[in-house]
Amino acid sequence: MAEFDGDATDARSDDTDDTDDTAYRWSMPRLSEGVVDSRRHVRDAMQAWGEAEERTETAVLLVSELVTNSVRYSARSATVRCCLRRTCSRIRIQVWDAGGDGIPSQRRAPQCETEPDGSVHPELSERGRGLLIVTALAAAWGTSQEAGGRLVWADI
Template identity: 40%
Template sequence: MGQGVRMTTMRPHPALPSPPACGTPAVPPQLICEAVPESVRAARRFVRAAAAYQEPGTPEDALGTLELLASELATNGVRAARSAPVGASIRVVVDASWGRARVEVHDASPRLPYVRPASTLAERGRGMLLVERMAAAWGYSDHAEGKCVWAAVTWR
């Protein structure tokens, strides 16, 4: 991973499938990145690898959708974190099992996401519209340290 990207490990959740055979690299369940544009690519790669590891046999189209959702959420997280009063980082979390996957992006900004009406003249602002249309569900929660924005994909 590039400079400014820190991967951390956590104990596996008891409901997750057992890890693959020896020799397969383990993917930690969260990725902490600096709030810089390069972190969006790291988030996409991490989300694909983590979902495929946690739920072997995840269809390629589900992984692609999850990557797109991660890209949009991470881009928004990077923008929001850079304007936040506390810290300039994002945290990406993946939870995949039983035909579904959820990606979360945490940042320190209190600004909540919303879906803007599509405009053919605007250069930005379509990310949450894409999330709304591509995700099986999406939402957010705010807390004292900022917020968490999540999106879920299902298959089977």
């Protein structure tokens, strides 16, 4: 595993056997600027690995949603830690924070855009769609309480 310091030029891995397991880790203060930094870290690493543009954009969007949730909902965390791990079969994005009010859960998209009273369905409001996006884009995702905090991960 390599520590990711924002320079992905050393991220190349020509080893494509089943033991290929390259990871980049970074930490940032729990601030909205961390979302932008995380997108850049993921884009740089994915490009250095030679990943396809579509897969790179999916990973960038997933990390953006996961880090945004940490910034927005982890009241106890001063720091958000991230890890991007590549094997020959998948990319796993992990975001850890000190936790907050509960563990995110997977939800289904609502069947209707409006409630019976004509109001917009809560899951289609301006906020709260991040995990629906993660569910739609990730091959798998999950959460756990880990090391005194909350870990959220997504695979592509």
